[in-house]
Amino acid sequence: MSSFFLAIRLALRNVAAHAIKNLVVGVILCFGTIVVVSGSALLNSLDVAMRRSITTSVTGDLQVYDKTARDQLSMLGDMNFGGSDNGEIPDYKVVKDALAGTPEVAEVLPMGIGNATVFGANDIDRTLEDLRAAVRSGDTARQTTLVERLQRICTDIRPELDRVEAITNDKEKLTEDRANLDRVIAPAFAAEFTTDPMGTIDWMDGHIASLATDGRLAYFRLLGTDLPAFARTFPRFEITKGGPVPEGERGIVLNESMVEQWLKHPIAREFDWFQKEFTQNGGAIGTSGTVFDRVARMSRQYRRILYQLDSEEAAVLTPLLQAEVGSQETDLVALLKSFLTVTDENFAQRKAFFYAQIAPKIRLYDINVGDTLPLRAFTKSGYLKSLNLKVYGVYRYKGVTNDDSAAGAYCLVDMPSFRDLYGKMTDDQRAELADIKSSVGAKEVDPSASIEDQLFGGGGAVETTVSEITTLENLDSMTFGRVEDRVQHTFTQDQIENGLATNVAVILKDPAQGKAGLTAVQAALDKAGLNLQVIDWRAASGLVGQAATVVQLVLFVAVGVLFLVAMVIINNALVMATLERTSEIGTMRAVGAQRGFVTLMFVLETMFVGVGSGVVGVGIAAALISWLHGVGIPAGNDFLSILFGGKAMYPVMEAFDVALGLGLVTLVSTIATIYPAVLASSVPPVVALQGKE
Amino acid sequence: MPAIVELNNVVKEYPLGKLVVTALHDVSIAITKGEFTAIAGPSGSGKTTILNMIGCMDVPTTGTVKIDGTLTNNLDDHALTTLRLNRIGFIFQSFNLVNVLDVRQNVEFPLLLQGKLSSKDRKLRVEEMVEKVGLTKQMTQRPNELSGGQRQRVAIARALVTNPAIVLADEPTANLDSTTGHAIIELMRDLNANDHTTFIFSTHDPKVMERATRLIMVADGKVV
Numbered sequence: 005m006s007s008f009f010l011a012i013r014l015a016l017r018n019v020a021a022h023a024i025k026n027l028v029v030g031v032i033l034c035f036g037t038i039v040v041v042s043g044s045a046l047l048n049s050l051d052v053a054m055r056r057s058i059t060t061s062v063t064g065d066l067q068v069y070d071k072t073a074r075d076q077l078s079m080l081g082d083m084n085f086g087g088s089d090n091g092e093i094p095d096y097k098v099v100k101d102a103l104a105g106t107p108e109v110a111e112v113l114p115m116g117i118g119n120a121t122v123f124g125a126n127d128i129d130r131t132l133e134d135l136r137a138a139v140r141s142g143d144t145a146r147q148t149t150l151v152e153r154l155q156r157i158c159t160d161i162r163p164e165l166d167r168v169e170a171i172t173n174d175k176e177k178l179t180e181d182r183a184n185l186d187r188v189i190a191p192a193f194a195a196e197f198t199t200d201p202m203g204t205i206d207w208m209d210g211h212i213a214s215l216a217t218d219g220r221l222a223y224f225r226l227l228g229t230d231l232p233a234f235a236r237t238f239p240r241f242e243i244t245k246g247g248p249v250p251e252g253e254r255g256i257v258l259n260e261s262m263v264e265q266w267l268k269h270p271i272a273r274e275f276d277w278f279q280k281e282f283t284q285n286g287g288a289i290g291t292s293g294t295v296f297d298r299v300a301r302m303s304r305q306y307r308r309i310l311y312q313l314d315s316e317e318a319a320v321l322t323p324l325l326q327a328e329v330g331s332q333e334t335d336l337v338a339l340l341k342s343f344l345t346v347t348d349e350n351f352a353q354r355k356a357f358f359y360a361q362i363a364p365k366i367r368l369y370d371i372n373v374g375d376t377l378p379l380r381a382f383t384k385s386g387y388l389k390s391l392n393l394k395v396y397g398v399y400r401y402k403g404v405t406n407d408d409s410a411a412g413a414y415c416l417v418d419m420p421s422f423r424d425l426y427g428k429m430t431d432d433q434r435a436e437l438a439d440i441k442s443s444v445g446a447k448e449v450d451p452s453a454s455i456e457d458q459l460f461g462g463g464g465a466v467e468t469t470v471s472e473i474t475t476l477e478n479l480d481s482m483t484f485g486r487v488e489d490r491v492q493h494t495f496t497q498d499q500i501e502n503g504l505a506t507n508v509a510v511i512l513k514d515p516a517q518g519k520a521g522l523t524a525v526q527a528a529l530d531k532a533g534l535n536l537q538v539i540d541w542r543a544a545s546g547l548v549g550q551a552a553t554v555v556q557l558v559l560f561v562a563v564g565v566l567f568l569v570a571m572v573i574i575n576n577a578l579v580m581a582t583l584e585r586t587s588e589i590g591t592m593r594a595v596g597a598q599r600g601f602v603t604l605m606f607v608l609e610t611m612f613v614g615v616g617s618g619v620v621g622v623g624i625a626a627a628l629i630s631w632l633h634g635v636g637i638p639a640g641n642d643f644l645s646i647l648f649g650g651k652a653m654y655p656v657m658e659a660f661d662v663a664l665g666l667g668l669v670t671l672v673s674t675i676a677t678i679y680p681a682v683l684a685s686s687v688p689p690v691v692a693l694q695g696k697e
Numbered sequence: 698m699p700a701i702v703e704l705n706n707v708v709k710e711y712p713l714g715k716l717v718v719t720a721l722h723d724v725s726i727a728i729t730k731g732e733f734t735a736i737a738g739p740s741g742s743g744k745t746t747i748l749n750m751i752g753c754m755d756v757p758t759t760g761t762v763k764i765d766g767t768l769t770n771n772l773d774d775h776a777l778t779t780l781r782l783n784r785i786g787f788i789f790q791s792f793n794l795v796n797v798l799d800v801r802q803n804v805e806f807p808l809l810l811q812g813k814l815s816s817k818d819r820k821l822r823v824e825e826m827v828e829k830v831g832l833t834k835q836m837t838q839r840p841n842e843l844s845g846g847q848r849q850r851v852a853i854a855r856a857l858v859t860n861p862a863i864v865l866a867d868e869p870t871a872n873l874d875s876t877t878g879h880a881i882i883e884l885m886r887d888l889n890a891n892d893h894t895t896f897i898f899s900t901h902d903p904k905v906m907e908r909a910t911r912l913i914m915v916a917d918g919k920v921v
Contacts, residue, residue: 010806010809010810013802014798017797021796588796591789591795595782595787595855596810596811689778689781
């Protein structure tokens with residue numbers, strides 16, 4: 005034992021005696037420890053933040069889906085851009101019942117993932133719609149301002165046709181369009197309108213509306229679910245505008261970030277985007293690049309404002325714009341173009357003016373709470389279905405705002421509506437289809453007989469068929485694929501639960517026991533004979549989860565390289581030290597030190613440097629993490645905000661991080677010492693007789 | 698009196714590339730306890746090789762080496778090291794002290810390796826030895842703070858602290874001026890006289906040879 009303490013004493017003395025060498029080694033190891041400890045703390049904090057962010061907003065702890073699915077379920081984005089085949093669960097209730105007796109499970113929730121689009125109306129469509137309402141309500145003053153707005157739009161479109169002339173072959177159509185526009189622009193049009201308002205609106209619908217730019221196509225990522233249960237289960241879910249869909253009713257709640265990204269007025273979005281570029285990326289308009297190009301394009305988008313202003317609003321806005329742009333120009337188009345010419349200097353002022361003066365006068369969002377949304381979706385069998393759903397509210401996940409990640413892109417719909425858009429018929433719809441089949445005399449085609457004969461020949465007189473078709477006048481009201489006229493507007497909890505889902509979210513009683521929960525849920529599903537698979541939240545989060553794994557991998561590789569370099573340096577330093585100390589080692593061997601003693605002395609020496617550097621490194625890392633915990637690491641961009649579970653991450657250091665750092669640095673320094681220590685212990689004692697002091 | 702060191706027909710050969718160099722040719726030496734023996738001869742004559750054999754730092758190619766009754770030929774490294782630790786003390790031409798340790802710790806070094814004495818006994822033994830070599834005042838100084846003669850005194854104290862049967866000294870005065878060298882030889886001689894410790898040292902200094910009680914002359918790897 006005394007020789008062990010002697011080795012410790014010698015090792016400590018040697019550490020001090022070779023201070024420069026050990027300082028170099030120590031700095032490298034210290035840096036490595038800082039990277040490991042703070043990296044581990046950051047990754048663990050990221051993991052916790054991600055888990056909290058993702059599991060409490062959309063995925064739950066586990067996700068169950070079809071084992072025969074072609075693609076892996078990725079709720080937060082994948083490489084299939086929403087076109088993944090995640091299979092289907094024919095009856096959610098069976099899954100719920102199968103998991104009812106699993107003690108690890110706290111809650112299960114049906115989910116259906118799908119896509120839908122909404123074609124927005126153009127500005128003439130909207131104005132005509134408003135005009136119809138004004139006519140119906142007998143509001144003549146409103147009618148006058150809307151007619152004036154239409155005249156202003158037509159006046160603005162008119163010169164466009166001159167440019168069209170150069171490229172079109174259909175001169176006849178062009179002449180007709182010009183005549184139609186001239187008719188609306190003419191001062192007599194106002195009087196003409198009053199003689200037959202509805203007839204004139206219908207005429208404009210058919211002849212003028214198509215001349216304006218098409219309305220925008222909005223893309224919706226839908227998540228069908230049991231909405232009240234979803235709100236209860238996911239604590240980060242919060243309604244920010246409007247309210248929840250009433251229990252048992254159909255409806256949709258839009259995601260805040262989706263609304264901001266897809267449904268906001270284009271000019272407002274441009275201002276928001278510039279602001280984000282300037283603040284987040286420190287950018288400026290400059291003289292080239294994306295920001296410059298988009299700024300240059302903005303002044304050409306004046307119509308987006310102009311077409312939404314009626315005459316009173318235009319009159320109010322004109323002097324304000326004159327003051328803003330510093331011009332006496334009276335033409336609103338010129339003023340708007342000038343206003344939308346943004347520079348680095350006037351950007352903040354223009355943005356503030358837009359939101360204060362213009363935004364209240366225009367439709368800031370294409371779709372608002374209370375609107376009915378004409379959703380269109382391709383069913384699994386490939387035909388188009390549409391469904392009108394009322395927008396009840398706008399939601400977001402607490403702490404995750406303004407992100408455009410896939411997590412924030414889901415708009416939530418009730419389960420029956422999802423099934424309608426997905427292409428699944430309810431029992432009522434099936435019964436109705438059977439009635440229709442019966443009434444038109446539809447028959448199943450027997451594939452074993454001649455299909456052609458069954459479809460086009462064989463028995464049955466043609467005249468009879470024609471007379472049968474004439475009985476189907478009500479087919480118009482059954483617009484193919486349009487389901488809202490047949491939809492059942494309310495539904496029961498049983499109807500939510502009995503039916504198709506694409507996936508099921510499982511909330512565990514103890515989220516920390518994810519693996520055990522996954523095993524238990526899979527076992528329960530297997531026991532029930534269901535061909536379903538279970539994945540954890542990380543796998544279910546798709547690209548986001550994988551991105552975190554990539555970050556981890558990068559850190560591990562960086563640490564690996566750092567420690568490899570450290571090992572090489574330690575090894576070389578110790579080999580040099582061994583060579584320098586050959587005489588001393590030989591003397592020790594000569595006077596009776598065993599090989600093991602020499603090895604121990606070298607290993608201890610490096611270990612002390614390693615542990616000392618490790619402790620210093622842990623201290624620095626602790627201070628760093630503590631500081632970051634105080635100030636927070638800003639998410640900076642939208643992707644990071646979902647990883648961080650908010651605008652910033654506040655990392656914490658745990659005992660595991662310290663143990664990992666100290667363990668790794670000790671391991672690395674010990675491994676690096678093996679060769680030099682063996683080399684040292686091989687020094688023969690006879691060297692002592694040859695050595696020079 | 699039985700021999701404490703016995704070399705019988707020792708031959709030592711070293712490979713040198715494709716050649717084999719014979720350093721010792723059939724050397725037989727017997728040294729009895731308490732002798733103050735000088736092994737003398739010109740450089741390259743085989744003095745150090747003989748000391749290596751006696752000091753258990755090397756084994757003969759043929760022949761036998763017996764130290765204090767133990768045949769060393771078939772001992773492994775561990776056993777040879779243990780034999781050196783317990784039975785042999787070393788004094789080197791270049792002093793060979795451990796630079797990171799002070800005088801006390803250098804002297805204590807073999808005792809700590811042995812692990813036989815208690816801390817208290819070890820302390821007493823070290824102080825006794827340091828006093829014998831006259832370095833009590835330098836107890837806490839490091840080797841680089843001492844003169845050559847003082848360093849060699851520390852080496853002598855370290856060699857004797859374990860009460861070895863034999864003390865081997867390789868050219869102990871070679872790096873010292875004549876006065877200091879003489880003083881060191883006299884110190885060794887006194888210790889030999891008082892404690893009856895067997896001293897075997899190599900030298901080619903006639904003045905040192907004069908102080909030996911026995912002189913073994915070596916030339917071309919043979920005792921002459």
